[in-house]
Amino acid sequence: MALTALPFLSRSNYLCSRTSLRCGAKLIKNNKTDCCRALSAGCHGYSSRWTAKHVIFAGAVGGASLVALTRHKLLKVHAESNPWEVSPRPEPTPSRVMNYGLDLGIKITLYQYQTCPFCCKARAFLDYYGISYDVVEVNSVKRTEVKWSKYKKVPLLLVQTPEGKTVQINDSSQIVSVLQTFIDTKMKITIDQIANYYPHFEDKGEGMFARTTFDFPNKYFIMYLDEGTVSKSTAKLRNFERKWRMWVDSDFVHRISPNIYGTFAESFQAFKYFEKVGNWEKIFSWWDRLVVCYLGGFVMRLVAMNLKRKHELDDDVRMELYHSVQRFTKGALNRGAFTGGDSITLADLALYGVMTSFEGCDAFRDMTENSDISTWFQAVKKAVEGHEGQRIIRTILETDVGEVEGGTLGVAVSEVEVVEEVGEAVLA
Numbered sequence: 001m002a003l004t005a006l007p008f009l010s011r012s013n014y015l016c017s018r019t020s021l022r023c024g025a026k027l028i029k030n031n032k033t034d035c036c037r038a039l040s041a042g043c044h045g046y047s048s049r050w051t052a053k054h055v056i057f058a059g060a061v062g063g064a065s066l067v068a069l070t071r072h073k074l075l076k077v078h079a080e081s082n083p084w085e086v087s088p089r090p091e092p093t094p095s096r097v098m099n100y101g102l103d104l105g106i107k108i109t110l111y112q113y114q115t116c117p118f119c120c121k122a123r124a125f126l127d128y129y130g131i132s133y134d135v136v137e138v139n140s141v142k143r144t145e146v147k148w149s150k151y152k153k154v155p156l157l158l159v160q161t162p163e164g165k166t167v168q169i170n171d172s173s174q175i176v177s178v179l180q181t182f183i184d185t186k187m188k189i190t191i192d193q194i195a196n197y198y199p200h201f202e203d204k205g206e207g208m209f210a211r212t213t214f215d216f217p218n219k220y221f222i223m224y225l226d227e228g229t230v231s232k233s234t235a236k237l238r239n240f241e242r243k244w245r246m247w248v249d250s251d252f253v254h255r256i257s258p259n260i261y262g263t264f265a266e267s268f269q270a271f272k273y274f275e276k277v278g279n280w281e282k283i284f285s286w287w288d289r290l291v292v293c294y295l296g297g298f299v300m301r302l303v304a305m306n307l308k309r310k311h312e313l314d315d316d317v318r319m320e321l322y323h324s325v326q327r328f329t330k331g332a333l334n335r336g337a338f339t340g341g342d343s344i345t346l347a348d349l350a351l352y353g354v355m356t357s358f359e360g361c362d363a364f365r366d367m368t369e370n371s372d373i374s375t376w377f378q379a380v381k382k383a384v385e386g387h388e389g390q391r392i393i394r395t396i397l398e399t400d401v402g403e404v405e406g407g408t409l410g411v412a413v414s415e416v417e418v419v420e421e422v423g424e425a426v427l428a
């Protein structure tokens, strides 16, 4: 079966088409490493490193995409073999098993910190769809559980395919996009094939303490099998959803640390909360716990001050939080109860997920008391905890029994008019 794609991002055509130049500029501005590594068990921050080389490349490629998009609706998608195949597969003892009784033929293991906002985002997605997974809680000090991986952050997902391959998927947004693509393509394209469409940039860094960092230019994009599967309204909704998913990572997330570590008292309170929900009793010795809670609380207070400066936040960080929430309620919930109107989108799940990371902190309580977010939050919580998305997957499994021999994947990026169809390819 020959399949085509809508305007997309591919291995040779990274970054956000129309928005790519803007992305490049924003990424320079966001050049940061927020997370305190050893003590990042609570870890409310993120890091991203881009070099000028990347940005120039991104700009050039983006410019080319921009021109291409004004002429083509369907573009050729290139996939490359995925360097994240893991062999031999690590066989850790899971900290817990989330079994929702739905067999997708794949086995998922999530490496995480329980209260890391990005891990909470990945979990919100998995829980909403009722996709079973094993959890491996990573010790944020020793990090032995991820020693085998060259990507050193969490969340990190291992997916074992029915063919016995194990694929590593990095970054919360990329995890969500790859799995959403798997669902949208009716689970007929294997995860390792989908992963080929999500390339990465690797930056080895410079100097004595150089650390390799990674970026994933297609991470906010859902891929489609062919034109027929994406209506104009879906493409539009995906654009809107993508905008707010990006906003979660570039705006809301930066307000969390300065708030939960806003004073030393709040900082220690936050670590006590992380200790409880992270089940640190099982992971850390009592001595490690003491060090992580008190030293971590102290260090993160200092880190939060730095983050506040870096992101140019007002001294009144609570107001910054309330205003951020207001940007969402006013800008994203203007069509209904959720970002998709009546339906939950990945943007809702992303924000809900990162919000749950500090649910037990004073900042969360203040946020819900001083904004209109509560109704939305409770509605998404109900959907996630009730695994309401599982219905969507069950419908696909029950109704879609056709075979797919191959095809390309592409991304619905914009409402650009079709001028000519330029390509189709077959998945290897």
Ligand SMILES: N[C@@H](CCC(=O)N[C@@H](CS)C(=O)NCC(=O)O)C(=O)O
Pocket: 035, 037, 040, 042, 043, 044, 045, 046, 047, 113, 116, 117, 118, 152, 153, 154, 155, 170, 171, 172, 173
């Ligand atoms: N963009 C990444 C950010 C992940 C991230 O920063 N994770 C932190 C924990 S919250 C981490 O693993 N930091 C470890 C380190 O920087 O060494 C995502 O969305 O997954």
